[in-house]
Amino acid sequence: MNELEQAGLARLRDGWISGGAAFELAPVEWKEFAAASNSDEQERRLLAIAAQALDVALRPAAPKTLKRRPPLPVLALPMLPDRLRPLLRAALKYAADARLKARVATLVASRGFVLHPMDWMPAASDQESPDIYAPWVDWQAGADGDRQSRRGQLTAETWDDFYPAARRAALVELRRTMPALARTLIDTKGASEPAEIRLALVELMRFGLSADDVPFLKNLSADRSGKVREMAGRLLARLGERGTQADGGSEDPIAELAGFIEEGKSGFIRRRTTYTPIKPKSPAQQARRADLFASCYFGDLVARFGKTEPDFIGAWQFGVDDGADLFLVRMIAVSGSDAAVACLADLLVAAGGRLALRVLQLMLRLDGGRKRVLIRQILDDGQNLAALNLVEGAEAGWLEWSDLAKSKTIPALRSAISGDNDVMKRSAEQSLETIGFLANPETAENLIDEVVAAGLSPASPSLGLLRLNAALAGNPSQSDR
Amino acid sequence: MQLDLKTIEALAPDQASLGAAAKLTKRSNWPRLETNEQLGLIWGECQGSGSNPYRVAFDTRDHGYKCTCPSRKFPCKHILGLMWIGATAPASFDRVDQTPEWVNDWLGRRRKPGQPPTPAPAGAEGKSIDEAARPEQSAPIEDAAAAERRAAAQRKRAEDTRSAVSAALDELDQWLADQLRLGLAGFVDASSERCRRIAARLVDLKATALAGRIDELPAKLMALRSEERPDAAIRELGKLVLIAKAWRAAPDDAELKRLVSTSETRDQILANPDAVQVESDWEVLGEKIETRRDGLVSHATWLLDLKSPTPRFAVLLDFFPASAGRRSGAFAPGDRFKARLVFYPSRVPLRALVAERLGDASPGNWPDFALNAAGDPLAAYAAFQDGAPWLSDWPILLPAGAIALDEKDGAWWQAANDPHGIALPVAGSVNQTLLGLDLEVTAALWNGARLELLASQSNIGRLDLS
Numbered sequence: 001m002n003e004l005e006q007a008g009l010a011r012l013r014d015g016w017i018s019g020g021a022a023f024e025l026a027p028v029e030w031k032e033f034a035a036a037s038n039s040d041e042q043e044r045r046l047l048a049i050a051a052q053a054l055d056v057a058l059r060p061a062a063p064k065t066l067k068r069r070p071p072l073p074v075l076a077l078p079m080l081p082d083r084l085r086p087l088l089r090a091a092l093k094y095a096a097d098a099r100l101k102a103r104v105a106t107l108v109a110s111r112g113f114v115l116h117p118m119d120w121m122p123a124a125s126d127q128e129s130p131d132i133y134a135p136w137v138d139w140q141a142g143a144d145g146d147r148q149s150r151r152g153q154l155t156a157e158t159w160d161d162f163y164p165a166a167r168r169a170a171l172v173e174l175r176r177t178m179p180a181l182a183r184t185l186i187d188t189k190g191a192s193e194p195a196e197i198r199l200a201l202v203e204l205m206r207f208g209l210s211a212d213d214v215p216f217l218k219n220l221s222a223d224r225s226g227k228v229r230e231m232a233g234r235l236l237a238r239l240g241e242r243g244t245q246a247d248g249g250s251e252d253p254i255a256e257l258a259g260f261i262e263e264g265k266s267g268f269i270r271r272r273t274t275y276t277p278i279k280p281k282s283p284a285q286q287a288r289r290a291d292l293f294a295s296c297y298f299g300d301l302v303a304r305f306g307k308t309e310p311d312f313i314g315a316w317q318f319g320v321d322d323g324a325d326l327f328l329v330r331m332i333a334v335s336g337s338d339a340a341v342a343c344l345a346d347l348l349v350a351a352g353g354r355l356a357l358r359v360l361q362l363m364l365r366l367d368g369g370r371k372r373v374l375i376r377q378i379l380d381d382g383q384n385l386a387a388l389n390l391v392e393g394a395e396a397g398w399l400e401w402s403d404l405a406k407s408k409t410i411p412a413l414r415s416a417i418s419g420d421n422d423v424m425k426r427s428a429e430q431s432l433e434t435i436g437f438l439a440n441p442e443t444a445e446n447l448i449d450e451v452v453a454a455g456l457s458p459a460s461p462s463l464g465l466l467r468l469n470a471a472l473a474g475n476p477s478q479s480d481r
Numbered sequence: 482m483q484l485d486l487k488t489i490e491a492l493a494p495d496q497a498s499l500g501a502a503a504k505l506t507k508r509s510n511w512p513r514l515e516t517n518e519q520l521g522l523i524w525g526e527c528q529g530s531g532s533n534p535y536r537v538a539f540d541t542r543d544h545g546y547k548c549t550c551p552s553r554k555f556p557c558k559h560i561l562g563l564m565w566i567g568a569t570a571p572a573s574f575d576r577v578d579q580t581p582e583w584v585n586d587w588l589g590r591r592r593k594p595g596q597p598p599t600p601a602p603a604g605a606e607g608k609s610i611d612e613a614a615r616p617e618q619s620a621p622i623e624d625a626a627a628a629e630r631r632a633a634a635q636r637k638r639a640e641d642t643r644s645a646v647s648a649a650l651d652e653l654d655q656w657l658a659d660q661l662r663l664g665l666a667g668f669v670d671a672s673s674e675r676c677r678r679i680a681a682r683l684v685d686l687k688a689t690a691l692a693g694r695i696d697e698l699p700a701k702l703m704a705l706r707s708e709e710r711p712d713a714a715i716r717e718l719g720k721l722v723l724i725a726k727a728w729r730a731a732p733d734d735a736e737l738k739r740l741v742s743t744s745e746t747r748d749q750i751l752a753n754p755d756a757v758q759v760e761s762d763w764e765v766l767g768e769k770i771e772t773r774r775d776g777l778v779s780h781a782t783w784l785l786d787l788k789s790p791t792p793r794f795a796v797l798l799d800f801f802p803a804s805a806g807r808r809s810g811a812f813a814p815g816d817r818f819k820a821r822l823v824f825y826p827s828r829v830p831l832r833a834l835v836a837e838r839l840g841d842a843s844p845g846n847w848p849d850f851a852l853n854a855a856g857d858p859l860a861a862y863a864a865f866q867d868g869a870p871w872l873s874d875w876p877i878l879l880p881a882g883a884i885a886l887d888e889k890d891g892a893w894w895q896a897a898n899d900p901h902g903i904a905l906p907v908a909g910s911v912n913q914t915l916l917g918l919d920l921e922v923t924a925a926l927w928n929g930a931r932l933e934l935l936a937s938q939s940n941i942g943r944l945d946l947s
Contacts, residue, residue, distance in 0.1 A: 017711050019664025040658035044722045047661065051719020052870050054712055055929050056863040062904030066885040066893055072917030072941075079941060082844070086582055117914045118944055139917060458520060459580065459588030 005030070005053065012050055022046065072117060073135035080113040087471050091464035092120055094433065102128035103396075103437050104465060109133075110396040111472040131169035138163030159189050164197075168204065175207035182208075183216055195225035202231050206238075206364075209338075214239055237297035237335035257292040258304045260324075275305070276317040277324030286323070293327035297335040309340035313347060318355055329361045341365040349377050357384060363392040372398065375438060382408025385431040388438070397469065399438040401446050409435075414454040429462035436465030441473035484541055484568040490610040492544065493561055494554045499613035505562030508573055512838035514566065515581075516574035523567050523574055524584050526811065527559045530747050532797035532834045533782060533811040537563045538584050547587045549811060551801030582813070642687050643732055646742055649686030650725040653679065657718055669710045672699040677774075691724065691741045696774045704908070705930055716929050717873075724871045736827040740871060750823055750834055757830050760821040762787040762842035763795070765812040766876070766924045767935035767947025778803050782812055783876055783935055783947075784822075784833075785847065785924060792850050792861070794876040795822050795833040814936060814945040817842035828868040831875075847922060847938055852880040854896060858903060862927050876935070879905075879923040884915050892916075894923065894932055905932045911946075918944070 008027030015022030023031065023042045034045035080088055088108065095101040102122065105115055109130040117136065122129040124141035141163060154162055154170035162170060174182035183205070190201040202220065205213055213235070220232035264274045280286040302312045313332070318325050329348075332340050341362055348359045349370075359366070359374050366374075371394050378387050379399075404410060409431075416428035432451065436444060444466040452458050493499045505527060508514075512534060514525040524538035535550040537559045546560045556564075566573050580588070623631070656679045660668045668675060676695050683692035698717050702710045728737045735745065735753075750756055766783040773779060777800045786793035812818070819839035824830035857863075862875050881897040884907065892907040897919075908931035919940045926933040934946035 013711060013715065016661050016715065017665045019662055019667070022661070040654070043661050044654060044657055047657065047715065047719045048722040048726070049719075051716045051723070052866065054716050054719075055870070056866045059857070059859065059901070059903045060906055062893065062895060062899065062902050063887045065888050066895060066904060067887075068883055068885045068895075069916035071919065072914065082942065090585075116941065117918075118912065121914055140913075457588055459585040461589045 005057075009050055009053055012046065016047075070139065073139055075114045075132055075135060077109065077112055077114045077132055079116055080108055084468065084471055085116060085119060087464070087468040088115065089119055090461060091436075091468045094461045094464045098123065098126070099128050100433070102126065102130075104468070105133065106130050107396040107437050107465070107469060108472070113472075126165070131172070134165040134169040137165035141165070154185065156185060156188060159185070164200075168200070171201070171204050172207050175204060179208040179210065180212065183213060187216055195228060198223070198225060199227050199231060202228055202235075205235055209235060209238060211239060214241060217241075234297070234335050237299050238337055240299055240337055242297075242300055242303065253292055253296055254300045254304050257289070257296050257301060260289045260292070261305075263305065273307075273311075273315045274317055275312065275315045277321040279321060289324070290327060293324075293331050296331070298331050298340060299335065299337070301331070309337055310343040313340060313344050318348075318351065325355075325358060326361070329358045333362045333365055336365075338365070342367075342370065345370050345374070349373055352377065352381065354384075356381070357387050360387060360390045363390075368395050371395070375399070376403055376407075379404060379407045379409045379435075382412040385409060385412070385434070386427065388431065388434040394438065396437055397440050399435065399443050400440060401443045404435070404439075404443055404447065410450060413451060417451055417454040417456045429456075429460065432462045433465050436463075436469050439466065439469055441470050444469035445473075484564055486565070486568050486610045488544070489561055489564045489568060490608055492556055492564070493608055493610075494556070496608050496613065498554055498556075498558050498561055499608055499610055501558035502561030502565055503613045505558060506565045506569070508566075508570075510562070511566070511573075514563075514574045515577050516567075516571075517577060517580055519578075520580065522580060522584065522588075523563060524581070525563055525566075525574075526838065527562065528835070528838075529559065531799040532747070532832075533780075533799055534835060534838065535559050536583055536811055538587055539563055539567070540588075541567070545591055547591075642742065645687040646728070646732070649683045649688035649691070650728060650741075652682055652686070653688075653691070653721060653725055657722060660718065665711050665714050669702055669714055672702055672714075688741050689743060690739060691721070693773065693775055693777075694740075695721070700774070701928075709930060713930055720871045720873070727871070736825075736869075739825065739827075745825070747834055750825055751836060753826060755826050757824040757826070758821055758836065759786065759793075759795075759824070759833075760819075760837075760839070761789065762817060762819050763822070764842075764847070765814050765816045766794075767814045767945065768812075769926070769933065769947065772803050776803050777801065783924070783926070787817070787842065787848060789848075790850075792876075792878045794831060795824065796831055796876075797835065798832055814947055815943060817844060829865050829872070831872075846943075850878060850922075852878060852922065854880040854898060856880075857901065858894075858896060858905065859927060874926045874928045874933075877925060877927050879920075879925060879932075882920050882923065883918070884911055884920070886916065894920075894925070894934075907931065908933045915944070915946070920944075 005027045008025065008030065011025040012022050015025045021039060021043060023034070023039065023046060026034065026046050030046060030049050033049060034042050036042045036045060088104070091104050092101055095104055101120060105120060105122075106129070108115060109132050114132060121140065122133045122137045124137060126133070126137050126140075129137065152158060154167065154174060159167070171182050171185065174185070186201045186205065190198050193201065205217070217232045217236045217239075218241075221229055223229050223232070260278050260280070262276045262278050264276060265271045266274045280289050298309065302309050305312060307315070309332075316325075316328060329344065332344050336344070345359050345362055345366055349356050356374065356377050359370075363371070371391060375388065375391055375394060378384060378391075413428050413431065416424040419425070428451075432447070435447060439447060448458075448463055448466050448470065451463070456463070489502075490499065493502070505511075511525045511527055514523075516523045520540075521542040522538065522540055524536070526534040527537055529535045529550055531550070533549075535548055537546075537548045539546045539560060546556050548557050548559045550557050550559055552558070660675070676698050680692040680696045683689070683695065701717065702713055705713055724737070724740050727734075728741050731737060739745070745753070763784040764787055766785050769779075769781040769783070771779050780799045780801070782797040784795040784797065786795070819842050820835050821837040821839065822833040823836045825832040825834075858879050859877070861877050865872060865875050879894060879896075882894050883897065885893050885895050885904070887893060892911040892915075893904040894907055895904040905927070908928075911934070918937075920937045921939055923937040923946075924935040925946075926935065936946055937944040
């Protein structure tokens with residue numbers, strides 16, 4: 001269409017928009033084609049010509065402001081094969097929330113694959129997905145893909161090439177392999193960051209925490225952010241550094257907290273020290289006790305009684321006051337040494353039952369081995385399968401059939417599935433999803449057979465993760481390699 | 482498999498259903514029949530009157546069933562036919578260990594009855610499977626005079642229809658002139674009411690297909706930005722002028738009759754020697770499901786010919802009442818199958834029927850059609866418009882490109898090197914992930930104003946975008 005015709009079309013359009021005969025406004029060539037004895041017919045013919053001109057001769061012009069996103073970064077693992085994507089989508093569909101969807105991604109990553117980005121993408125604020133997805137998290141947050149792709153190892157020079165998720169993943173890795181280098185980076189680069197980011201960086205010091213970190217953490221006691229000072233204090237407490245020097249005066253919170261604990265003796269032959277929580281006399285006292293447990297450090301409390309951390313834990317009378325038990329466990333999770341955490345976890349798991357579930361408060365501090373012990377304990381018990389969902393940071397794909405076959409979980413699942421109680425059935429199906437994450441392929445396969453034999457439909461969506469797990473049989477979990 | 486004819490008789494809603502099911506027991510009606518004996522399931526694909534085969538599944542343990550046909554009879558004749566084959570010719574079913582995804586979907590969603598099905602009653606009142614199985618008595622031989630009378634009546638009906646449609650198009654012409662006289666600004670604002678009125682007149686005068694098209698016009702306009710609506714109105718009204726003129730020039734033309742009044746039946750298309758037949762491997766590019774103002778749901782399944790040297794498309798189009806509820810199609814995007822398609826006769830064949838399913842086709846990339854990245858991305862659309870200027874949606878393959886956003890977050894497809902400064906606006910919102918991917922080839926529908934993305938081959942494989 002030439003310029004004259006375009007101008008004519010524009011005039012025609014304006015004429016028709018306002019109404020009335022527009023024939024005289026048309027380009028000359030068009031008028032020749034459209035000429036007719038009847039004016040209505042002339043307008044209709046022009047309308048047909050204009051329609052065709054708009055359809056074939058005009059092209060939408062690209063706005064000058066069109067903006068493209070940087071290319072989606074390529075991840076370090078291959079994408080899940082297409083043949084497994086229907087199973088993956090079924091598992092993702094059944095996963096009720098972002099955390100459970102991220103768990104599916106974790107299982108798949110443990111078998112050496114990443115998900116197709118059209119099936120699942122971590123959100124910009126995601127902190128649950130495996131580290132392998134950090135470049136996508138940063139891409140979602142608006143990171144520059146070019147900068148991401150050209151960066152190498154995290155150093156002071158490449159610091160700005162890393163966006164928050166990738167930087168976090170790199171720092172965690174550095175803390176595990178070269179903790180001093182990571183500490184130096186946090187120290188030098190963190191100083192100029194705002195308090196919120198500084199806090200997140202200092203929090204990463206918990207990975208590979210050692211006595212070498214004490215001077216740096218002590219320096220943070222002068223940080224301008226109260227939250228950073230508090231975090232540094234907790235980390236120091238975990239390293240055995242005393243926070244509050246108790247003077248025993250009326251303003252001493254450690255002395256006040258100790259006042260809620262009764263020291264005693266038990267046993268006839270070998271007199272053994274015991275620590276028993278004293279029941280608060282009023283709601284105000286109860287609240288004060290909770291505050292003190294939350295704000296004091298475990299090392300300071302133990303020092304007040306002149307004991308080592310493991311000795312104090314061994315002497316604590318669990319089961320007397322559930323509330324006090326919970327406060328103590330949380331206190332140890334926050335400020336207890338690694339040895340105290342391990343000792344407490346072992347003691348609680350050995351106690352079994354409800355006490356074993358208190359270990360869930362220690363999740364961020366527990367090593368993979370102790371998490372597995374806890375999970376086996378929950379499965380053996382078979383009474384609180386919902387607690388499996390609370391085991392944060394559990395590894396994927398390691399649970400063996402021998403762990404499960406003799407546990408009370410299998411009869412519990414069978415009974416719930418074959419019974420008439422819909423609530424029990426739903427709960428059992430949720431447990432299947434969780435075990436689908438923990439199981440190795442053989443366990444997944446066997447468990448499917450068990451529950452189908454018990455009456456669960458073979459096509460039940462709750463079997464989605466187990467089926468995906470079993471289908472990934474050729475790719476053992478990284479943790480089992 | 483434990484099925485007997487008495488059960489089928491008891492489950493059938495009426496004698497007519499049994500009679501219809503009896504006609505479906507021929508193996509040739511079922512391109513696929515499979516069973517998983519361990520789960521007590523039988524399923525198959527039945528070629529019904531739609532362009533897609535229907536997917537039919539039956540659970541022999543509790544008599545649960547599922548069919549994708551729009552019938553309001555439960556169970557429908559396809560279920561009864563499947564059961565009938567299961568009862569009388571179980572060897573017709575291929576034994577498999579895995580159930581297909583669509584059967585799994587159904588099993589996952591259905592609520593199983595608490596108790597096993599009750600045995601079939603001894604006699605199902607008013608229904609007889611023996612009666613249904615009896616071959617139909619051949620129609621009495623018509624004498625010559627009767628045949629002549631019937632032919633004359635047919636001619637009279639056709640003449641009446643043609644006169645009515647001609648009158649309808651006269652009214653349409655007048656209506657079009659009125660819209661121009663009153664102004665398109667007013668038409669755009671009141672298009673819903675004005676289109677509804679003329680559509681009702683066209684239905685009365687047997688121009689049913691044209692009425693449906695006009696009824697959908699307001700929704701098309703409203704999907705655009707207000708500044709784009711006058712141009713879209715000119716395009717759509719202009720196409721109506723063209724259709725009316727073309728029909729008057731050739732009222733017996735099959736394509737024009739389809740556009741103005743009614744479409745041929747499946748049997749008519751299959752029997753038409755002029756209908757183009759293509760046996761090939763096909764990939765399902767995507768689906769477009771729309772609920773229309775007349776209460777029908779149109780379900781379009783877009784296919785790409787994987788053996789053609791140049792891009793060739795087909796669309797399987799089915800209509801069913803919205804009141805029949807959501808139904809799944811026979812194919813999922815990305816499916817590949819071998820089939821013989823029969824195209825509805827037209828100047829640029831596009832709408833088709835599956836005449837014969839010939840099994841599954843192997844997965845892989847689309848053929849290299851050597852698309853010209855530096856060329857006009859809408860050149861193919863313009864060429865098709867020359868042949869059939871009344872068409873609105875046309876499938877196109879776009880060369881390497883990417884999706885970009887404008888200031889209002891509207892999505893645009895843009896060629897990788899964009900030699901012409903052309904970008905095509907994309908309908909609706911797009912998955913944000915798409916913005917970071919290189920699209921090597923993209924299949925989409927162009928409607929003159931917007932692209933509707935169907936599928937793409939990208940740096941990370943095939944993307945379903947419909």
